[in-house]
Amino acid sequence: MYTTIEKVYHDNGDHGRPLKYDLHMHSSVSDGVLDPAALVERVAAAGIDVMALTDHDTTDGIEAAMRAGFEHGVRVIAGAEVSVNWQGGLLHILALGVDIGEPTLQQGLAAQRVCREERAIAMSERLAATGIDGCLEGARSFASGASIGRSHFAADLVERGFAKDRAAAFRKFLRPGKPGYVSCQWASLEEAVAWIKAAGGRAVIAHPARYRMTTAKMGRLCEEFKALGGEGIEVVSGTHTPHDNAMAAGMALRFGLLASQGSDFHDPAQTWLGFGGLPALPAHLTPVWHDWNTGAAGRKLRVGRTG
Ligand code: AMP
Ligand code: MN
Ligand code: MN
Ligand code: MN
Numbered sequence: 001m002y003t004t005i006e007k008v009y010h011d012n013g014d015h016g017r018p019l020k021y022d023l024h025m026h027s028s029v030s031d032g033v034l035d036p037a038a039l040v041e042r043v044a045a046a047g048i049d050v051m052a053l054t055d056h057d058t059t060d061g062i063e064a065a066m067r068a069g070f071e072h073g074v075r076v077i078a079g080a081e082v083s084v085n086w087q088g089g090l091l092h093i094l095a096l097g098v099d100i101g102e103p104t105l106q107q108g109l110a111a112q113r114v115c116r117e118e119r120a121i122a123m124s125e126r127l128a129a130t131g132i133d134g135c136l137e138g139a140r141s142f143a144s145g146a147s148i149g150r151s152h153f154a155a156d157l158v159e160r161g162f163a164k165d166r167a168a169a170f171r172k173f174l175r176p177g178k179p180g181y182v183s184c185q186w187a188s189l190e191e192a193v194a195w196i197k198a199a200g201g202r203a204v205i206a207h208p209a210r211y212r213m214t215t216a217k218m219g220r221l222c223e224e225f226k227a228l229g230g231e232g233i234e235v236v237s238g239t240h241t242p243h244d245n246a247m248a249a250g251m252a253l254r255f256g257l258l259a260s261q262g263s264d265f266h267d268p269a270q271t272w273l274g275f276g277g278l279p280a281l282p283a284h285l286t287p288v289w290h291d292w293n294t295g296a297a298g299r300k301l302r303v304g305r306t307g
Pocket of ligand 1: 031056083148149150151166167170171266
């Protein structure tokens with residue numbers, strides 16, 4: 001049995017103003033620096049009404065975030081950012097509004113985290129071959145039990161003076177073709193969408209402009225994604241330029257995808273737009289949250305087991 005938190009939240013109209021949404025952010029459960037409760041506290045202070053916690057390949061922070069959401073009056077949408085291999089490149093697919101108790105999704109994400117562990121070992125071996133020892137231990141200490149990723153390696157490389165900041169660590173060691181880069185057998189697009197749908201969630205293409213695809217390739221991605229049951233695209237991202245947002249808006253319109261927005265917050269010190277600083281979604285698009293407060297989606301937000 002789960003308790004639901006539907007009753008403590010209000011419909012759009014009750015606020016007397018449009019709600020503020022930020023549907024993409026990370027906690028220390030993956031590569032963010034704030035733990036879920038501290039993250040939610042900041043989100044509340046920034047005046048965000050509805051947030052999605054979308055850690056890389058894990059929903060482990062959701063229950064803590066929901067509890068904090070209760071306390072601070074923030075509606076927390078259960079999410080994740082799923083790593084995907086598509087046509088030889090890496091994509092990120094956001095899962096929004098999932099049932100975190102649903103086994104297909106959890107088995108899929110667990111397999112992704114096994115890949116992360118195996119990749120971490122291989123990355124450390126490659127870095128050792130270039131003369132930098134102890135990277136696995138270093139990255140693990142930054143991850144402290146989180147879903148381990150390249151950002152944890154970057155943090156360790158910076159701390160030990162091998163790079164001046166995280167961006168430099170990615171540039172020198174962690175990007176494709178660099179000595180610490182190891183590819184990973186992530187989910188296919190089809191698998192990721194199927195897991196998300198099995199868990200009753202909406203699949204959304206994250207930060208589309210970051211993949212540096214041609215317009216034709218982005219069109220093929222949207223078409224295939226939509227045919228698989230994908231529903232949305234991140235139109236406004238904290239990591240996009242205004243031009244990128246316009247490109248994504250064009251894709252949403254052309255392929256009938258719902259529009260999402262999110263900061264991709266990781267760190268209070270990040271250089272891209274944090275919460276509250278996002279431009280509004282273009283008015284002609286349908287927001288991914290258009291039916292969230294109506295009950296039409298039939299999903300309850302689950303905060304925790306009561307018995
Ligand atoms: P992973 O999923 O472990 O391969 O790591 C991807 C994550 O690394 C992204 O979600 C970002 O948080 C981070 N990242 C990727 N590229 C860069 C970069 N150039 N500078 C800083 N962080 C980056
Ligand atoms: Mn990240
Ligand atoms: Mn991403
Ligand atoms: Mn992200």
